[in-house]
Amino acid sequence: MAKMDEKLEVVYQDVLKRNPGEVEFHQAVREVLESIGPVLVKYPEFRERKIIERIAEPERQIIFRVPWQDDRGEVQINRGFRVQYNSALGPYKGGLRFHPSVYLGIVKFLGFEQIFKNALTGLPIGGGKGGSDFDPKGKSDNEVMRFCQSFMTELWRHIGDVTDVPAGDIGVGGREIGYMFGQFKRLTARYEAGVLTGKGLDYGGSLVRTEATGYGATFFVQEMLKARGNDTFGGKVCTVSGSGNVAIYTIEKIHQLGGKVVACSDSNGVIVDEKGIDLDLVKQLKERERRRIKDYVEYRTHAKYLHGGNIWEVPCQVAMPSATQNEINGKDAAMLVKNGCIAVGEGANMPTTPEGIKVFLDAKISYGPGKAANAGGVATSALEMQQNATRDSWTFEYTEKRLAHIMKNIHEACFNTAEEFGAKGNYVVGANIAGFMRVASAMVSHGLV
Ligand code: NDP
Secondary structure (H helix, E strand, C coil): CCCCCHHHHHHHHHHHHHCCCCHHHHHHHHHHHHHHHHHHHHCHHHHHCCHHHHHHCCCEEEEEEEEEECCCCCEEEEEEEEEEEECCCCCEEEEEEECCCCCHHHHHHHHHHHHHHHHHHCCCCEEEEEEECCCCCCCCHHHHHHHHHHHHHHHHHHCECCCEEEECECCECHHHHHHHHHHHHHHHCCCCHHHCCCCCHHHCCCCCHHHHHHHHHHHHHHHHHHHCCCCCCCCCEEEECCCCHHHHHHHHHHHHCCCEEEEEECCCEEEECCCCCCHHHHHHHHHHCCCCHHHHHHHCCCCEEEECCCHHHCCCCEEECCCCCCCECHHHHHHHHHCCCCEEECCCCCCECHHHHHHHHHHCCEEECHHHHCCHHHHHHHHHHHHHHCCCCCCHHHHHHHHHHHHHHHHHHHHHHHHHCCCCCCHHHHHHHHHHHHHHHHHHHCCCC
16 A cells, blocks of 8 residues: 555544445545645645545435335335535536445445546536445346336435436446436426436437447547557557446447457456457447347357456456456556556546556556546536536537547646646546645635535
8 A cells, every 4th residue: 555644644544433344435535645645735724624534524425215116016125325425516416326236335435536536527516426235137127117216206305406416327327317317307396407417318318428438538548648659549459348338438439549449348257359349239238138248259259258257367458447346456457567558547436456556557557547537427417417507409529529628638637737746647646636626625715614
């Protein structure tokens, strides 16, 4: 573990004591605290106002029961969460995750990261996150609908277009957002389009929102490649973990920019296709038919399926982890570097462990942490909110241009901030400090709240 400023170590120990057992949350807090020591030296008012202690404590945490009935008529009980973390820059904004691994520590790590990510976009959005330990996998459409309706029956009173605006994340896509929006509308008798983002295009959604996280992460890597010596994606062999929303649109943009993605995955195994992943087939299997990635080899018999395989063993020049937290450990990172990887762009949130990050930084490859690289999703959600507020809808080309511009600005902010604080090329330091500065300054302006 990297060394931390002594006073920040005291704050961190307090976070450990007050939030026992929430290991992912501890990890996310530690990474930020390790970066921001120099800011506190330069701006002592942040320390005097206890900005760090306040930022680490969510403004509000809501935990609720979600009862629903499955297709056999049996009653099921899940737990729902919404952590409204920080509203210094705007209404709370951040996705909902439905996955059996969800507990308060996961929601808090994601909410904490979201504060800085949202600040980096330069758009007026605060940080929040939510979800449930509900597992949508293997559930019928009707079961998913009943769950979403029950979830919203509690959540609706806590959200609104100027209060808190949820979106999707793992296990929550267009279908789930649609069911939740329908129930919100019914409970409130209001057509408040800006209460959720990631909506369908026929009822207030934004073009490019579906693609935004993957496209944005790829734009971020494109900027990193440019910064490390005018390099491009052209002809680069890439690997992208996962095969969900973020992975699919990362693969799409890499292919558009001339790179070749040779592997993707799900939680059961890895597909390796040396000819380049056939994205239409992945979309058919995952988006339309809701099947497993192993079925890819039924249609592309030259490809290999490695059950329980490790995607990071597949040699590549660019790796884009787009599945889940802590999916690249120190050993995986060392393997990537050894095999010639020169850039890693995180589509997922916190996919690299602290040991893995150290390997990337020591090897001086271009490493774009999730809170910067995957900010295109939430940025485009904020663009969806803008369109909802003006009852307008923009073209694909215009919206994508806005997204590309935002990602370029985020890259520039991270790059320049790292340099200003003596850590040239270290996007972790750059992202943490640039994000923190924006939130901390607003918190100082708001007084003790
Ligand atoms: P999806 O549910 O669409 O896809 C998730 C993918 O990751 C699936 O292929 C899934 O495989 C795999 N996966 C999930 N959990 C695990 C696990 N424990 N081990 C291995 N593989 C796993 O989610 P998204 O694509 O939306 O999200 C992916 C990542 O991107 C997450 O970290 C999320 O927080 C982050 N992110 C998403 C944004 C968005 O706009 N959607 C915005 C910013 C970040 P399987 O089907 O087997 O579970």
